[in-house]
Amino acid sequence: MSRIRDMIGLDGKDLMIHIGATVLLVVIGHELNVDDGTIPRLIGAASAILLGLRIFVARRARPETPSTGGQVELEELDDRLYELEQERARLLELEERVDFAERLLVSKQEAPPRVEKPK
Numbered sequence: 001m002s003r004i005r006d007m008i009g010l011d012g013k014d015l016m017i018h019i020g021a022t023v024l025l026v027v028i029g030h031e032l033n034v035d036d037g038t039i040p041r042l043i044g045a046a047s048a049i050l051l052g053l054r055i056f057v058a059r060r061a062r063p064e065t066p067s068t069g070g071q072v073e074l075e076e077l078d079d080r081l082y083e084l085e086q087e088r089a090r091l092l093e094l095e096e097r098v099d100f101a102e103r104l105l106v107s108k109q110e111a112p113p114r115v116e117k118p119k
Contacts, residue, residue, distance in 0.1 A: 009058035018054070022047035 004012045022044065029039035 008055050009062055010055060014054075018047070018051055 004010070004015060008015070010018075025043045025047070026040045029043045030037065032039060
């Protein structure tokens with residue numbers, strides 16, 4: 001039903017009430033008017049004009065809100081940013097480990113060989 005509200009500005013229940021009232025008035029007008037059916041046609045035309053006015057007023061009164069598509073894109077960007085932050089933290093940890101391993105290798109190469117005491 002929110003798709004209907006997004007398209008025309010009226011709630012689906014509102015639209016169904018309007019249509020139901022129009023049908024009821026057309027049937028009553030048809031029963032009252034036995035000659036050429038002018039009253040039901042006038043009721044239908046008046047209902048269409050009234051519905052158009054209601055849609056116009058409802059759309060103008062509705063506050064402008066960002067589309068849901070923009071909200072979804074924003075949430076996806078937030079998720080991606082979080083993932084990138086996690087990957088960056090992991091990369092920094094790996095860089096620290098590589099630096100430590102390099103220092104360890106260099107220190108072993110520079111250390112003089114150990115001579116064991118003869119027994």
